[in-house]
Amino acid sequence: MHPTTLTVIPLEDKVLLPGVVMRLVLSGPEAIELTRRFFKKTEQQAIYVVCVPLHPLRSNDIADCTSQAPQVPLPQQGMASGYDKEQQRPDQQQPQTLVTPLQHARLASFGCLAKLVRVQRSGVGIFGVYMEGIQRCELVAPVTTTTTTSSTSPLVFQVRYNQETIGSSIPTGLMDAYMKLSKEFVQQMRQLQMPDSLILQLTKMTNTLAPLALADLMISIIETSFDEKWNMLATTEPTKRITLASTLMQRQLQVLHISQHVHSTIEGKLTKQQREFYLRQQLDAIRQELGHEQKEEDEMAELNRRLVEANMPSHVVVIAQRELKRIKRLQPSSTEWAVSRNYLEWLAELPWAKRTEDRLDVSDAKRQLEGDHFGLDQVKKRIIEHLSVIKIKGDLKAPILCFVGPPGVGKTSLGKSIAKALSREFHRLSLGGVRDEADVRGHRRTYVGSQPGLVIQGLHKAGVNNPLILLDEIDKLVHSSHYGDPGAALLEVLDPEQNNAFTDHYLNLAFDLSNVLFIATANSLDTIPGPLLDRMEVIQLHGYTFEEKLHIAKTHLLPKQLVAHGLDSKDVILSDEVILKMAENYTRESGVRTLERTIASVVRAKCVELAALRESAADGQVGPSYCPQIQTDDLATILGIARFDKEVAERDDVPGVVTGLAYGGSGNGSILFVEATKMPGKGGHLQLTGSLGDVIKESAQIALTWVKAHAFELNLTATRRTNIVEFDDVHIHFPSGSIPKDGPSAGVTLVSALVSLFGEWQVPATTAMSGEISLRGQVLPVGGIKEKVISAHRAGIRKVILPWRNQKDVDADVPLPIKMDIEFVYAKTIWDVLNAAFVKDEKWSANRIAFESHL
Numbered sequence: 001m002h003p004t005t006l007t008v009i010p011l012e013d014k015v016l017l018p019g020v021v022m023r024l025v026l027s028g029p030e031a032i033e034l035t036r037r038f039f040k041k042t043e044q045q046a047i048y049v050v051c052v053p054l055h056p057l058r059s060n061d062i063a064d065c066t067s068q069a070p071q072v073p074l075p076q077q078g079m080a081s082g083y084d085k086e087q088q089r090p091d092q093q094q095p096q097t098l099v100t101p102l103q104h105a106r107l108a109s110f111g112c113l114a115k116l117v118r119v120q121r122s123g124v125g126i127f128g129v130y131m132e133g134i135q136r137c138e139l140v141a142p143v144t145t146t147t148t149t150s151s152t153s154p155l156v157f158q159v160r161y162n163q164e165t166i167g168s169s170i171p172t173g174l175m176d177a178y179m180k181l182s183k184e185f186v187q188q189m190r191q192l193q194m195p196d197s198l199i200l201q202l203t204k205m206t207n208t209l210a211p212l213a214l215a216d217l218m219i220s221i222i223e224t225s226f227d228e229k230w231n232m233l234a235t236t237e238p239t240k241r242i243t244l245a246s247t248l249m250q251r252q253l254q255v256l257h258i259s260q261h262v263h264s265t266i267e268g269k270l271t272k273q274q275r276e277f278y279l280r281q282q283l284d285a286i287r288q289e290l291g292h293e294q295k296e297e298d299e300m301a302e303l304n305r306r307l308v309e310a311n312m313p314s315h316v317v318v319i320a321q322r323e324l325k326r327i328k329r330l331q332p333s334s335t336e337w338a339v340s341r342n343y344l345e346w347l348a349e350l351p352w353a354k355r356t357e358d359r360l361d362v363s364d365a366k367r368q369l370e371g372d373h374f375g376l377d378q379v380k381k382r383i384i385e386h387l388s389v390i391k392i393k394g395d396l397k398a399p400i401l402c403f404v405g406p407p408g409v410g411k412t413s414l415g416k417s418i419a420k421a422l423s424r425e426f427h428r429l430s431l432g433g434v435r436d437e438a439d440v441r442g443h444r445r446t447y448v449g450s451q452p453g454l455v456i457q458g459l460h461k462a463g464v465n466n467p468l469i470l471l472d473e474i475d476k477l478v479h480s481s482h483y484g485d486p487g488a489a490l491l492e493v494l495d496p497e498q499n500n501a502f503t504d505h506y507l508n509l510a511f512d513l514s515n516v517l518f519i520a521t522a523n524s525l526d527t528i529p530g531p532l533l534d535r536m537e538v539i540q541l542h543g544y545t546f547e548e549k550l551h552i553a554k555t556h557l558l559p560k561q562l563v564a565h566g567l568d569s570k571d572v573i574l575s576d577e578v579i580l581k582m583a584e585n586y587t588r589e590s591g592v593r594t595l596e597r598t599i600a601s602v603v604r605a606k607c608v609e610l611a612a613l614r615e616s617a618a619d620g621q622v623g624p625s626y627c628p629q630i631q632t633d634d635l636a637t638i639l640g641i642a643r644f645d646k647e648v649a650e651r652d653d654v655p656g657v658v659t660g661l662a663y664g665g666s667g668n669g670s671i672l673f674v675e676a677t678k679m680p681g682k683g684g685h686l687q688l689t690g691s692l693g694d695v696i697k698e699s700a701q702i703a704l705t706w707v708k709a710h711a712f713e714l715n716l717t718a719t720r721r722t723n724i725v726e727f728d729d730v731h732i733h734f735p736s737g738s739i740p741k742d743g744p745s746a747g748v749t750l751v752s753a754l755v756s757l758f759g760e761w762q763v764p765a766t767t768a769m770s771g772e773i774s775l776r777g778q779v780l781p782v783g784g785i786k787e788k789v790i791s792a793h794r795a796g797i798r799k800v801i802l803p804w805r806n807q808k809d810v811d812a813d814v815p816l817p818i819k820m821d822i823e824f825v826y827a828k829t830i831w832d833v834l835n836a837a838f839v840k841d842e843k844w845s846a847n848r849i850a851f852e853s854h855l
């Protein structure tokens, strides 16, 4: 039940209709009293008033009023007044007092019950009051209370509500025509290219609101005069109201049609902005009806407080204040407001002044690194040197470290350990696949949905301005000139001379990155842009040997997994033999990531066993039936059949097949087989398969040429003039045909395979080789020696033939246990290679005397 005694709000020049929200600016003691009641009310309570339109002023009224009352209400613009007048912004409205004696005389005999939905303070004693029209009512008689003696006291009236019989009395034909008009109106709005959100709301309104409520709303949206709205409010009979609404909408549609076709200024024509403005008011009304009243004012105060607390540098304060001023002038439902709001949120949340206390204790850092990682002595030494320089120098202008190595060797976890050692926040920025400069620097605010770039987002997440930021996979940046170069944006980030004023496109402000400690990681140096590489100090991490993996598994991976699964060291026991089998037969990697996952699988399997036993035991104790030990035979049950055998075991010693060594760019070494065969054909034709690049193809040509040129010396032909491939074609294939292969280092392997093919001599499967050849048979040095040797060892190779000039790499890089296991032969010429490769072949040894006489 609505109240029947209500304070009257007189409306000059405007009419409030049910379902519409209007903003009025009120002042004076009565307004203060009214708003005080609003602020004191509880959530469930509502403050109601009755909005009554005033009869228009006649000229003698004006004369009267100037003589009688100084506070003549100035003509005002309400939110729901007609379109036919220039709109004023709500905050430009002149405040009105609640009632004057003159107004009293001009009050209409009817009005609209209104609920106060929101009150804003606009100045001292001045309030912006939002009122939502609820229902038509009639004024019955003024109520005289003891307090209403003063002439300016609020006028209180007793009111009577009109009972509306919804829909039933309206003829169907009229109703249909009216609904059609409403839909046509929405259609017109769509053609005028109003924003989609507004069209959506309008459509929703037409579909959901009761016809009579919709009529009131439509009359407020379309172009209508004061008198027409007055009539609408005065009409209580539903059929008459729908007829009136239909006539007015019909007229509006005609105007829209004309204004669409004739580009002339018709009086009263709506500009697109006006229409949008009004539609937005209705949008607000609906939102408020749904109970989503936004407390922008409070939010703004809160935002302001957060901006102050963010302790921003002065150049940012200026911008933030300017933006705050701007946002206050914007409509909260507009896109611009949302953009502006988002920007201010970012400014408030960025760690302009927040930082953690640095605790740089070199011996602590050493302990942390030792504790977290096994081996990696050279790397740890270099990190400690770097930290010592930072400590002595007091700034971070030392070159940025870049860890380069195959996946899973601990690059990321080293970064985390350094952050822990320095008590810094850690944040990882993954640069893999970043192709757009805007990903690093952000999009300008003019783009819809724009955001700051990765660097600023990273700092936001870290919450402090001096975190350790790990630029992960810096070699995977995509260079595309189309979107700008992301590498170029990183240059500024990494340059200590420039990064104290890093400008993100979204913020459009300088942010000081000089306190951030950057560390980069990469799998390969080849794809890091030159200028970026220039700014970094590269630290190489190599793949691990099986022994190293065994230690890492025992000291780090297993304990870590036990903790992660809530188990004790007594619950799962893995012997060295089991761990080695897991590494050899279930993983094929340079790092230990798959090994860690495999260990996790085993621990999980034990968890399942334990849980089942605990459930079945009455006292929850597992007893002696549980065996924490894992045997090598158990692995097949837990992990499935072994995925990898030792690679060498895959082949027998066959003439024409030789094992080479390859180095994949991402730090992975591997063995690779070269298979050669000959068949009758045109003679001398060389066919190559196995996804080969140009360089490796050329190596094959050189190899064949060399063998043809030296066939007599090799005792493969009877005379120097005989062509060894006169009637035969040769086919060379590199298995794993889908993996692209390139580079010159297969040269010696190709020659050995061809010599083995023609001479039917065998190279043992446990002998592998790598080296480039020249046409004269010289063996030239190659790269990736450590990775190649480690992978050869992993594959069970016992003898490795390498270029003579690579001996220093073996001495420097290859771990001692591997050097002890493998026999190294260093070759200057291809003859040295062949002698070392076929040494076990008796026929070769028998021929050798003969070759040497030919040489």
Ligand SMILES: Nc1ncnc2c1ncn2[C@@H]1O[C@H](COP(=O)(O)OP(=O)(O)OP(=O)(O)O)[C@@H](O)[C@H]1O
Binding pocket: 372, 373, 374, 375, 376, 405, 406, 407, 408, 409, 410, 411, 412, 413, 414, 521, 522, 523, 552, 556, 557, 591, 592, 593, 596
């Ligand atoms: N020497 C080591 N001692 C102890 N744990 C190690 C060692 N090396 C690697 N690990 C562990 O191996 C796992 C994988 O390491 P991490 O994620 O750091 O590899 P990564 O080199 O960064 O790989 P990617 O290049 O794929 O990012 C981590 O759990 C890490 O703790």
